[in-house]
Amino acid sequence: MAHVSAGVEYALHCLLYLIEAEGTGQPASARDLAELQRISPDYVAKLFTKLQKAGIVVAREGIGGGFALARPANEITALKVIEAVDGRKALFECKEIRGQCALFGDRTPAWAQDGVCSIHAVMIEAEKRAREVMASYTLAAISERAAAKAPKEHAGEVRDWLAARTPQRRRRGDLAKTEQR
Numbered sequence: 001m002a003h004v005s006a007g008v009e010y011a012l013h014c015l016l017y018l019i020e021a022e023g024t025g026q027p028a029s030a031r032d033l034a035e036l037q038r039i040s041p042d043y044v045a046k047l048f049t050k051l052q053k054a055g056i057v058v059a060r061e062g063i064g065g066g067f068a069l070a071r072p073a074n075e076i077t078a079l080k081v082i083e084a085v086d087g088r089k090a091l092f093e094c095k096e097i098r099g100q101c102a103l104f105g106d107r108t109p110a111w112a113q114d115g116v117c118s119i120h121a122v123m124i125e126a127e128k129r130a131r132e133v134m135a136s137y138t139l140a141a142i143s144e145r146a147a148a149k150a151p152k153e154h155a156g157e158v159r160d161w162l163a164a165r166t167p168q169r170r171r172r173g174d175l176a177k178t179e180q181r
Contacts, residue, residue, distance in 0.1 A: 092123030
């Protein structure tokens, strides 16, 4: 968890949109989610590959297919999303600088290297607390916070936008079949 990437932020936004897409009865495509956020469809596809591998989303095949949450939003934590997208990385990597003091010359005393470095100990505690907080927030809780901040009609507008995209995908698929004949 050295740094939480922008990919995590985009993934979380996509997942919140998937919660809204559930209201349409249709999964959302990576292309539509990318268009909704004005980012590259290839980038979103890469994020969804990671999310699918982690069991956070499932792909629905066929015309009108796309992605849906693999489990209820109240069972998916922010920490799981972070680890799916960025991997599990340490917040801090101790470089054992404490043993390199010029005063020690070539003989670093044992007291300088015994146990965990005091700086590293603080970082271990900070990482533990950060993981606890991220593990305590589910997609459902984050969605509720987002809904409380946005105007009430926004969620409906997102659902309507996604629902309007589904027939277009079907028509494009039907058109492609017609052109192949």
